Amino acid sequence: MARVQRGTDFVDVRVEDVTEGEIVLVRPGDRVPVDGRVHTGRSAVNQAPITGESVPAEKDVGDEVFAGTINGEGALTVVTTRRAGDRTLDRVMKLVEEAQTAKAPTQLLTERFERVFVPVVLAADVLLMLVPTVLGIWEWSTSVYRGMALLVAASPCALALGTPATVLAGIAQAARRGVLVKGGVHLENLGTVRVLALDKTGTLTVGRPEVTDVVPIASATAHELLQIAAAVERQSQHPLAQAVVRKADAERVPVATAEAVESVTGRGIRARVAGQPVAIGSLRLFEEARVSIPPHVRDIADRLQEEGRSVVVVQRDDTWLGLLGIADQPRPNVQPILDDLRALGINPVVMLTGDNHSVGRAIGQQIGVDQVRAQLLQEDKVTAVKELQERHGAVAMVGDGVNDAPALAQASVGIAMGGAGTAAALETADVALMADDLGRLPFAIGLARQARAIIRQNLSVSLAVVATLIVATTTGVLGIGPAVFVHEGSTLIVVGNALRLLQYESSGRGSTPSRRRSPRQLA
Numbered sequence: 001m002a003r004v005q006r007g008t009d010f011v012d013v014r015v016e017d018v019t020e021g022e023i024v025l026v027r028p029g030d031r032v033p034v035d036g037r038v039h040t041g042r043s044a045v046n047q048a049p050i051t052g053e054s055v056p057a058e059k060d061v062g063d064e065v066f067a068g069t070i071n072g073e074g075a076l077t078v079v080t081t082r083r084a085g086d087r088t089l090d091r092v093m094k095l096v097e098e099a100q101t102a103k104a105p106t107q108l109l110t111e112r113f114e115r116v117f118v119p120v121v122l123a124a125d126v127l128l129m130l131v132p133t134v135l136g137i138w139e140w141s142t143s144v145y146r147g148m149a150l151l152v153a154a155s156p157c158a159l160a161l162g163t164p165a166t167v168l169a170g171i172a173q174a175a176r177r178g179v180l181v182k183g184g185v186h187l188e189n190l191g192t193v194r195v196l197a198l199d200k201t202g203t204l205t206v207g208r209p210e211v212t213d214v215v216p217i218a219s220a221t222a223h224e225l226l227q228i229a230a231a232v233e234r235q236s237q238h239p240l241a242q243a244v245v246r247k248a249d250a251e252r253v254p255v256a257t258a259e260a261v262e263s264v265t266g267r268g269i270r271a272r273v274a275g276q277p278v279a280i281g282s283l284r285l286f287e288e289a290r291v292s293i294p295p296h297v298r299d300i301a302d303r304l305q306e307e308g309r310s311v312v313v314v315q316r317d318d319t320w321l322g323l324l325g326i327a328d329q330p331r332p333n334v335q336p337i338l339d340d341l342r343a344l345g346i347n348p349v350v351m352l353t354g355d356n357h358s359v360g361r362a363i364g365q366q367i368g369v370d371q372v373r374a375q376l377l378q379e380d381k382v383t384a385v386k387e388l389q390e391r392h393g394a395v396a397m398v399g400d401g402v403n404d405a406p407a408l409a410q411a412s413v414g415i416a417m418g419g420a421g422t423a424a425a426l427e428t429a430d431v432a433l434m435a436d437d438l439g440r441l442p443f444a445i446g447l448a449r450q451a452r453a454i455i456r457q458n459l460s461v462s463l464a465v466v467a468t469l470i471v472a473t474t475t476g477v478l479g480i481g482p483a484v485f486v487h488e489g490s491t492l493i494v495v496g497n498a499l500r501l502l503q504y505e506s507s508g509r510g511s512t513p514s515r516r517r518s519p520r521q522l523a
Contacts (some may be wrong), residue, residue, distance in 0.1 A: 002033035005077075015067075016084045026076045032069045035087045036078040037062055042267075043074030044238060047354075056239060058267075058282075068402065073237065073263060121154040128474065146473060149480045153469030158491040162458030165498035170451040173502050178435040179444045186430035188455070190413045191448035195392040196346045197385055197407070199399035200353035200363060203417055203438070205328040207400075209239055211247035213309060213325030215300055223253060225322040229314050231256035232271045232280050236263065240310060243326050268312075279315045286313065294320065308355075308362025327359070330367045331438055338368055340442035344449065350388065352381050354403060381407035398441065400425055415441070447504050454501065458494040465490040 004013045005023040015033050018024065023039055026032050032045065044056035047069045056072055059065060065078055067087040129147040132138040138146070167184035174181050181187050201207050214222045230248030233241035235258055248255075258271040258278070267288065268281015279285060283301055286293055300323050301311045309325030338349055348370035353360045360374030373384050385407045388395045397404070397411035405428040408414030416429035417436050426432055433440050469486060472478040478486070 003027075018080055018084065020080050020083055022080050024078045024080060026065075026071045026078055028071060028073050028075055030071050032065050032067055032071060032078065034078060034080045034084075035065070035067050035082040036080045037064055039077040039079045041074055041076040043076050044072035046070040046072065046239075118156070121150070125150050125154075142476075145480070146476065149473035149478070149483050150470065152480055152483045152487055153473040153478075154466055155487065156462070156466060157487065158465060158494045159459070159462040161491055162462055162494035162498065163455050165495045166451050166454045166458060166501065169498050169501040170447055173504055174444060174447055177440060177443055178433065178437060179440050179447075180432040180434055181444075182430050182432075186413055187448050187451055189394065189448075190396065190431060190445060191450075191452035192394040193396040193413060193445060193448075194345060195348060195350070195388050195395045196341060197350045197352055197388060197395060197397045197411070198369075199381075199397075199401065199404050200351055200355060200360065201328060202400040203398055204334055204351060204367060204369075205330050205363060207328065209243045209310065209326045210329050211243050211324055212327050212329070213304060214247075214322070215304075215325070216322040217297065217300075217320050220319075220321040222322075223251075225314055225324070226251060226253045227256050228273055228278055228316060228321060229280055229312070229324060231258045231273050232261065232269055232278055234258070235261040235271065236269055240312060240326050241269070244312065244324060247324075273316070276317050280312060282311065283313060286315070291315075297323070306358055308359035327362070330363065333439060334367045337439050337442060341445070344442060344445055346445070348392075350384070352376055352384055352397075352407070378403050378406045382410045385410045396445075398438075399429075415444075443505075447501065450504055451501060454497055458497055461490060461494055461497075 001012045002015050002018050003010045003025040004018055005025070006013075010025045018034055024034050024036065028043070038059050038061050040061065042058075042060050045059050045065055046056045047066065059076065064081075065076070125147050128150060129143045133140050133143045164184070167187055170187050171181045171184070174187070181190070198204050214225060216222050216225045226244075226248045229244050230253060233244040234255075236242075256273055258273050261269065261271040263269050264281065264285055268279065268285040270277065270279050272278065279289075283293060283298070297313065297320055301313065304311050304323065304325040307325070307327075309327045312324040312326060314321040314324070341349060350371040350373065351360065351364050351367075351369045353363075353372070353374050354376055355363075355374055357372075357374045360372045364372035373380075376384065381404065385395055385397055389412065394412040396413040396415055397407045398415040398417070399405075399408055400417035402425070404416075405425050408416065408425060408428045408430075413431060414429040415431045415433065416425040417433055417438075431444060433444075465486065469478065469483055473480075473483050
């Protein structure tokens with residue numbers, strides 16, 4: 001539903017009935033129901049579901065907003081620019097459908113082989129029974145006996161069981177370690193991957209901003225700067241404010257009391273601490289108040305922004321106390337995990353993000369990815385995956401948000417972060433890391449590679465045994481009894497070989513050790 005202005009009142013209207021040019025009210029904390037531009041108001045909007053940005057985007061009059069994003073503390077009125085069906089969220093769903101239907105269905109080699117092999121064997125068996133007898137080469141009893149022996153020898157039991165047994169064992173072992181694989185085709189495809197594309201926010205990073213830099217100015221100390229900033233920011237629910245509070249609590253900074261708190265939506269906050277006026281926010285908070293900002297303060301802010309930080313400036317009375325740099329942080333052990341992936345032959349590792357270039361570049365350098373592609377919307381991520389496929393072949397895409405769903409569908413294998421991932425990402429993905437543990441990714445790829453190797457081994461053994469038995473039974477070297485023994489023995493061999501996957505363990509440095517569970521827990 002959307003609250004649409006009709007006459008002088010705002011009334012609830014189904015989103016499908018909202019037309020272009022109508023004015024929609026978006027209250028604080030509401031999800032934006034339409035694509036449009038801000039008509040009145042100012043607020044910070046969480047665009048992570050659509051663009052993947054880790055920090056809410058400040059919206060002012062004339063700025064574009066997207067359906068599916070979440071409004072912050074300020075009320076907005078939005079002029080609709082697209083009807084339902086043409087919204088960004090609708091385009092995401094269309095992209096997912098197109099990418100999924102564009103995928104050619106994968107058929108196992110054994111299925112294609114058996115469709116030809118079985119009719120050929122049956123025809124050859126009839127000929128083996130009839131032709132030698134008609135030509136007088138063998139007696140009728142000999143022809144029938146060898147024909148029956150050929151049916152036993154050529155029966156592709158091991159061939160038929162070798163692949164599904166391997167797939168089932170691989171999927172079971174993956175599930176034991178918190179990796180959900182949605183089918184054998186996806187397990188095989190995962191084993192062919194040579195390039196990995198990863199979303200940034202919530203995948204490579206924690207998805208929650210934290211204070212990374214505390215820069216006091218003049219005679220102020222870091223302790224004093226955090227104490228004043230946290231006293232005021234405790235009154236705000238903004239993600240950046242909560243990051244400041246968490247930093248102060250972690251540093252055990254004593255709590256000061258803030259009074260006369262006044263929120264300046266999309267800019268910052270003003271209050272009084274110990275009777276003195278305090279202003280905390282972005283540089284725009286001070287620029288719009290016509291406060292002269294010293295050059296050294298601007299220089300520090302520019303440096304922090306170039307490093308991918310969101311900047312919070314703290315001023316008490318007329319004194320500049322300092323600046324705080326805030327950024328989303330990489331997941332623990334992400335660098336060893338990427339090293340494990342490279343050891344498996346994954347190259348390049350590419351980060352795809354909706355954040356700006358400076359943020360993307362800073363995180364990319366910190367964690368050591370090979371390429372960074374920033375400021376990408378859903379269509380751009382799909383294009384990036386297509387380009388990687390054309391250049392390198394099979395590509396796996398890892399993501400967690402609605403904005404990642406089209407790229408997950410386009411990739412050779414889509415991998416979703418299961419715990420924190422959105423329903424759209426989980427539904428679209430072929431593989432899910434159920435504990436949000438990126439360290440399971442090298443395990444999953446290594447397991448898939450091992451499964452492909454075992455499938456090849458089983459196919460080779462099966463075909464070799466069938467070919468040997470066909471020759472041996474048609475020439476009379478082996479009778480039905482020995483043929484049955486060798487034939488069933490080969491079936492047990494390939495199944496036993498497949499079950500080796502149940503013992504597969506990753507030895508990667510970035511992997512989280514798995515805890516052994518009892519059969520009852522596994523059930």
